[in-house]
Amino acid sequence: MPVFHYRASDPGGNIIQGTLEAREERLVVLHLQQGGLIPLRIAAEEAAPGWQSRLTRVRRRRVPLSQVVHFTQELAALLKAGLPLERSLQALLEVTSGAGFKAILSQVLRDLQAGKSLSEALGRHKAFSPLYISLVQSGETGGFLEISLSRLGEYLKTVSEFRSYLATALIYPMILAVVGSLSLILMLIYVVPRFEAFFKEMGQSLYWSTSLLLGISNVFRAYWWVGALLLALAALILLRLLRTPGGRLAVDRARMRAPFLGDLTKRVSAAFFAKTLGTLLNNGVPLVAALRVVTTAVPNRYMAQALVGVQGEVEKGQPLSAMLKKVGMLPELFLQMVAIGEETGHLGEMLLAAADSLEGDARSAVQRLLALLEPFLILIMSLVVAFVIVSLLMPILNLYEISF
Numbered sequence: 001m002p003v004f005h006y007r008a009s010d011p012g013g014n015i016i017q018g019t020l021e022a023r024e025e026r027l028v029v030l031h032l033q034q035g036g037l038i039p040l041r042i043a044a045e046e047a048a049p050g051w052q053s054r055l056t057r058v059r060r061r062r063v064p065l066s067q068v069v070h071f072t073q074e075l076a077a078l079l080k081a082g083l084p085l086e087r088s089l090q091a092l093l094e095v096t097s098g099a100g101f102k103a104i105l106s107q108v109l110r111d112l113q114a115g116k117s118l119s120e121a122l123g124r125h126k127a128f129s130p131l132y133i134s135l136v137q138s139g140e141t142g143g144f145l146e147i148s149l150s151r152l153g154e155y156l157k158t159v160s161e162f163r164s165y166l167a168t169a170l171i172y173p174m175i176l177a178v179v180g181s182l183s184l185i186l187m188l189i190y191v192v193p194r195f196e197a198f199f200k201e202m203g204q205s206l207y208w209s210t211s212l213l214l215g216i217s218n219v220f221r222a223y224w225w226v227g228a229l230l231l232a233l234a235a236l237i238l239l240r241l242l243r244t245p246g247g248r249l250a251v252d253r254a255r256m257r258a259p260f261l262g263d264l265t266k267r268v269s270a271a272f273f274a275k276t277l278g279t280l281l282n283n284g285v286p287l288v289a290a291l292r293v294v295t296t297a298v299p300n301r302y303m304a305q306a307l308v309g310v311q312g313e314v315e316k317g318q319p320l321s322a323m324l325k326k327v328g329m330l331p332e333l334f335l336q337m338v339a340i341g342e343e344t345g346h347l348g349e350m351l352l353a354a355a356d357s358l359e360g361d362a363r364s365a366v367q368r369l370l371a372l373l374e375p376f377l378i379l380i381m382s383l384v385v386a387f388v389i390v391s392l393l394m395p396i397l398n399l400y401e402i403s404f
Contacts, residue, residue: 171361213392321342
């Protein structure tokens with residue numbers, strides 16, 4: 001969709017500049033007039049050549065989660081201090097540094113001035129999830145918007161920190177695997193061929209391990225491009241698979257059923273489910289509507305698809321704990337806590353407590369997995385390097401024994 005730069009004047013004579021995505025210039029004029037602004041100048045953004053245009057669109061549309069978290073927390077603080085909503089957004093607009101998010105806030109402010117609610121204005125932008133819109137809408141309806149935003153900020157911060165922890169925990173094993181693989185490739189390309197020329201001059205028979213190593217080196221040097229092509233093809237197929245709903249569903253199903261990764265995936269997905277549903281319920285969102293939103297927040301699409309059926313049964317009057325048990329993907333302790341929450345009438349609080357427990361279990365599971373993965377990688381790389389060194393040294397030691 002084209003992007004238009006506009007320059008307009010408000011009723012007080014103040015000049016306002018910004019950008020707006022629209023199909024044509026007429027819609028930009030209509031939008032500005034609905035916001036009480038007088039259009040002065042509207043110009044379409046000139047497209048940059050090739051990849052520069054695509055890169056500009058990606059930078060403009062992609063908003064980091066951390067920026068949304070800071071915006072939510074700061075807006076809640078301003079509203080608690082008694083500042084009106086429009087004035088709070090104007091203050092945040094002045095201190096926002098990201099160009100993409102600044103354009104979003106500018107358009108949200110125009111929508112508010114045109115008479116739309118905050119949830120309607122935020123709902124036009126992909127930077128705000130359905131969960132975000134639902135919590136804002138419930139806060140507006142109940143008259144506790146600042147409390148709803150404060151809880152939402154805490155939720156987003158917790159989710160962001162948990163995701164960062166999971167990503168950071170895998171950095172060291174990945175670096176270890178990449179460095180070990182590159183070291184082995186360098187040995188096969190540069191080190192082993194030098195010994196091969198020396199062994200030919202010796203003229204004696206080689207050990208089976210040495211012959212195997214030399215054969216692997218020759219094959220790798222002659223057909224390395226085949227391996228690179230296969231890796232690139234596999235990566236391309238995986239990326240295209242992940243871009244389709246069926247492909248993402250298949251990958252998530254495999255992750256859920258993996259021997260070691262499956263249990264961790266279940267705990268992480270259950271933690272996101274419990275945290276999201278508990279936050280929605282504590283903000284006054286009805287259970288059925290909350291379940292409808294939760295299905296979009298669960299990171300594993302295979303589990304999210306199963307939860308769609310739970311939503312339909314709960315809407316018919318079935319208890320949530322019994323329907324979740326039929327899914328067969330959630331930990332038993334979590335199911336018991338949900339049942340207790342239903343019995344006591346404190347389902348939201350019990351879900352948040354279950355989310356904290358599941359998050360702690362997931363962190364412990366990640367630590368145990370890393371405690372096993374790191375020594376395993378080190379052991380495998382040590383055995384491979386030892387095989388290479390012994391295979392190269394054995395003919396030399398044998399020649400030394402013959403000479404004496």
